[in-house]
Amino acid sequence: MKKYDAIIVGSGPNGFSAAIRLQLAGLSTLLVEGSDKIGGGMRTSELTLSGYHHDVCSAVHPMFFGSPFFDALPLADHGLKFMEAKYPLAHPLDDAPAVLLHRSMEEMTDVLGQDFSEYQALLSEVVYKWPSLAADVFGPLQVPHHPLLMAEFGLKALASASYIAKRFERMETRALWAGLVAHGMQPLDRLGTSAIGLVLGGMAHRSGWPIAIGGSQAISDALTAYYQDLGGEILLNHWLEDVRDLPQHELLFLNMSPRQVLQVKGLDLKLGYRKQLEKYRYGMGVFKIDWALSDPTPFRDLACQQAATVHLGGTFEDIAASELDAFRGRMNAKPYVLFSQPSVFDSSRAPAGKHTGWAYCHVPLGSEQDCTELIERQIERFAPGFRDTILGRSTMNAQQMESYNPNYVGGDISGGIMDLGQMFTRPSFSLTPYRTSNPKVYITSSSTPPGGGVHGMCGYHAAHTALKDHYSPLK
Template identity: 60%
Template sequence: MATTDYDVIVVGSGPNGLAAAITLQRSGARVLMVESRPQIGGGMRTSEVTLPGFLHDICSAVHPMAMGSPFFARLPLEQFGLRFAWSEYEAAHPLDNGKAAVLARSIQDTALGLGADGGAYTQLIKPVADHWNEIASDALGPFSFPGHPLLMARFGWNALRSASMVAKRFVTPEARALWAGMAAHSIQPLTNIASAAIGMVLSAAGHRFGWPVPVGGSQAIGNALAAYFRQLGGEIQTGFHVTSLEQLPSHKAVVFDLTPKQLLQIAGDRFPAGYRRQLEKYRYGPGVFKIDFALDGPVPFTAPECRKAITVHLGGTFEEIALSEQLAASGKHSEAPFVLFSQQSIADKRAPDGKHTGWAYCHVPNGSTKDMTEIIEKQIERFAPGFRDLILARHTMNAVEMENYNPNYVGGDINGGISDLGQLYTRPTLSLTPYRTAATGIYICSSATPPGGGVHGLCGYHAANVVLKDIF
């Protein structure tokens, strides 16, 4: 019997690849992680892409799910330099009348700001926030019989509805707009069944943990995870671009932190025809157009609350946001899109003294090459007159360039595949163990598996446990 160089090889060093590698290494496996780029991290990378001294998060920026992840909670990442910074408000949503709705850390404060809708908001979100520890493992994992069935049934009653249906609970423009911004993180039409789930989860996570940023940039999360993995005895090799299984050293199992598109390119010939067809039918959602700004000062939002929130949702009313999300999903570009804007430097120094950084994206059709710079800046200027006068430099990436930067963002889809009802739990295939492919020893752990997109590591954690059960 031939000697095995490694027990498991993990291909890709995003949060899920790192989580899988750590879980396997902690369980006694000998693990090698390979990454095609010179730097580990996947969507957790930070770089000076505009001007020297301005640190920009290239992909992920704000991390409520990292704080709320049952997997990350078990890791001693603070020992490896990981620290977080919070703003006064977790998120803010301005309207044209100069007012803004806010997601405050306190449910009571959030509800108070929503006036007549405070009770409806509390009734929707408080049970999720109060029972996060009981339902997180069930809500953020593969389909299975829940450990707390009554709590999950209550969560699912609303989460499996469309965001548009849940919006009917609210009567004030502020509450409807705040809800629209939360639900729009699902990157799909707000009329889709189950589009309410991400809005509920993100709101509840904000109340439990906040919406912080890592000190020094998102790269700090990747660096801490990698340092912990190495301390456990794991090995990392960067600059290793995998195009076939034959490139890899001897192993018992390989775990891919890649989407079905890349998995097929590398290992498609190992799969039976039926499984290949399922992967080929996997659906990707809208892409994003992203801008990083170097700014000469803080963003002059009209609503003062927006100056105190790292995350600002721009797009006006529920109806406006719902329309822009529907257009992106149907292959059209909105002239007034929902813009997710982050100003990390109000809480964490990311720029020279007196200067600031800005991070913004809007949703566009998958594979779009349209330059949305003018449209995004117009939306920011709408709620922050004078913003354009502060721009010292900008760096843009259209949806195709996003995929070129990170092949997991197929067509610019940063969620690794649309999370509608058809793929919420059945990603990438219909299976009780979606992390196990149809080929012995080959597994997938990317955000194309449950629970989907976000920096939480849970796709990798669940995949690693399947590997351990199968191989060890």
């Protein structure tokens, strides 16, 4: 039986990035996937009706081009194409026109009025200086490459979203900010909740929020083609329960959450390290719906039809209340909903003249509640007549999300709560959190820095750490 330099378990974005980084360094690698289909959270399937293609997990990819690793790969040579919507983001309101986030920062002047200067200053480091900032933001806790720049970003990022919101005079600006920061799946009055808003908002102006033509599966397919061109190998339908069932290897990389890691036999992890993994904390879960639709979503403000993502939740106060409720274990009657309409920008997603819709809301961890009515009522609030366009739907509650992908513990799609205690030192309290107590085993999942998102940087840093540990000089 062939012996590999490294085996990587789990083919999500971080599994792929680790495998590619190691393969580029000249190692022989095997990427092992438990499912019969590659991709992890980057999969596309006919979930509702024949001919309607839905992204099972991620649908819009704000961090893809912000990733120093993914952005440098020649994936366009392997068929990957993105479509950019006119607006990365729209935020409809009850009694006012929708707030539209334009790709051009300058065009936000008319949108935000007297808040524009404050908004521009808030996002300035990400929008204008990201190449110098990316390695520090998308990496583990370390001595910054650009200390002053990181300090400027960090002071804003460490603030609570609620504190930052007080800088804005207009209700519309505060609502836009709420929609951005609520991606972080935490109560908005917590320290550090501004970080995700800074990155997502900055990426919207810097590179847009792209949608993969053909679905998120197209990203997986392009990564597969590139990885195999490098000589990497893939094994499907192999669920890892015992390390001794794997082919011979020197290094092992686990694209798994701490709970999964603890279930694998034969890892030879020290008791103290296992106890740290047992204490790892998860955040809110999600309830997700996919729709087959007869028509584009009939938003009251039709400009919303030209947005990659639509945040449905109303004012800052409304969204803050919704997130706090879900965190405390109860559902708000008007939850914050993230909605996407890929077929508007990619006609391959549905039969001619038809459409798809994709949405989720945040729910208590592990919830089995059916939130279909709550989500559709929120969409109807801003798009009356939406229910009349529904031809079919598919739903997944938080527990079903975990059944689909065990990395989503309790439906937590971020791989664990990203508060101050677990932002950089996740899943263990270490400056090199990709290492385990076994020097031959590494963790590559979003349970390591920088956390959730299709950016691949968790896997990249895990692989880079292993190369430094075991191979010199570093390739």
